[in-house]
Amino acid sequence: MPELPEVETVRRGLAPALEGATIDAVKLARPDLRIPFPPEFSRRLEGARIAALTRRGKYLVAPLSTGESLIMHLGMTGRFLLPNGPIERPGEFYYLSPPDPAHSHVVFTLRSGGRRFELVYNDARRFGLMDLVPSSALRTSRHFARMGPEPLTPEFTAGVLAAGLAGKTMSIKVALLDQRVAAGLGNIYVCEALHAAGVSPKRAAGRLGPRISDLHAAICSVLEAGIAAGGSTLRDFAAADGRTGAFQERFAVYDREGEPCPACAKPVRRIVQAGRSTFYCSACQR
DNA sequence: AGAGCTACCTGAAGGC
DNA sequence: TGCCTTCAGGTAGCTC
Structure with missing residues (x-):
């Protein structure tokens, strides 16, 4: 589903809720998406503060207070939901069709400004991925090492x-x-x-x-x-x-x-x- | 190295 | 109605 404009739209929608939030808990429904979650994925995220939500190509990148960055790709059918999130009308169902709970693979419990809310990652085809890499090594990570220029930036001529x-x-x-x-x-x-x-x-x-x-x-x-x-x-x-x-x-x-x-x-x-x-x-x- | 195929996984839609 | 085939916004790993 998502190409650059869709991923950027998701980024803009999530950023106000995620930036500055602290990750209290991460629940995985299974050990992998397209690739396995990295070792101790949940433990490495819990307690971390999300410093920002950025994008590179079709990837979302969240630099954390721990020195690592959470890398997320939506594949073909990945979507994020804020079912009780800090959005104006919590409880409203945001999607054209309710996502099948069987495909909700990751649930983040986040805390921000005294509020707790969930961020759910749902991905029917499971072509998406999540990974953790040191923020200082993002450029050379396997996801970005060979990635080409970023359109809509001055480098892309x-x-x-x-x-x-x-x-x-x-x-x-x-x-x-x-x-x-x-x-x-x-x-x-x-x-x-x-x-x-x-x-x-x-x-x-x-x-x-x-x-x-x-x-x-x-x-x-x-x-x-x-x-x-x-x-x-x-x-x-x-x-x-x-x-x-x-x-x-x-x-x-x-x-x-x-x-x-x-x-x-x-x-x-x-x-x-x-x-x-x-x-x-x-x-x-x- | 470049190029083409296959696989990964599920759901929706169309044909019969 | 139901079964079967085809197709879908992505990527990576394998062959030649």
């Missing part, structure tokens, strides 16, 4: 993007899904960015030429628009406060096979690349 794609013979669609090229892009926003840039998903990644600037600008604008809309809601994504995203209503091509291209009205096509759906306009994207 057209030149940096071009360098990341140089020499690649694979399609630009498949290349942009590689988190080493740019962090945080997924299937939706890659499709949308390529459409916005007028670049065919089938074009060789290393042969964009000067159009790399258009693609760079499109990636930034599509991600910014996604964040501004509160992410996309397909199936069941919702922000921590339960509001659903609106960006799916603005998709130009994603999940719109057969519908008219908003630019030229020709039907949007669907093809499969590296086993994943690509949606594009064969007239607008060359």
Whole structure:
């Protein structure tokens, strides 16, 4: 579910509740998500104060008072709930459909300003992960060591993007899904960015030429628009406060096979690349 | 090294 | 109604 704009939406929803809170208890319903929880996961978290909630690519990162950072990835179906959290209307159910309790794998009990509340991590497919790494070694951790530039920051320039794609013979669609090229892009926003840039998903990644600037600008604008809309809601994504995203209503091509291209009205096509759906306009994207 | 496939896991939706 | 197949927003590990 979550790509950069969705993870950023979750971050913004959770940050006011989590930042400055102390972790009183952590209950695990099972020993692993996609990977095992690290040794003594709960013990290492209990008593820690959450200094901040940040994001890198599709990961959430919470630096702790203990010197370690809690790293969290939502996979495809991960979501956080604040069922009795410091939100204006506690008890309100925030999601389109109630999450199956069988898939609530982690329950944090947090304390902040004299209030105690729970933060529940629910993940049906269990493709998410949580890990603990020393805050001083985040950059070299296995999750981030090879991760590419962060879009929407000054480090992500057209030149940096071009360098990341140089020499690649694979399609630009498949290349942009590689988190080493740019962090945080997924299937939706890659499709949308390529459409916005007028670049065919089938074009060789290393042969964009000067159009790399258009693609760079499109990636930034599509991600910014996604964040501004509160992410996309397909199936069941919702922000921590339960509001659903609106960006799916603005998709130009994603999940719109057969519908008219908003630019030229020709039907949007669907093809499969590296086993994943690509949606594009064969007239607008060359 | 680069590129392509498979696996991980569950649920929803569509076809018959 | 029910069974079966296909597909889903992600990543990593394996082969060639």
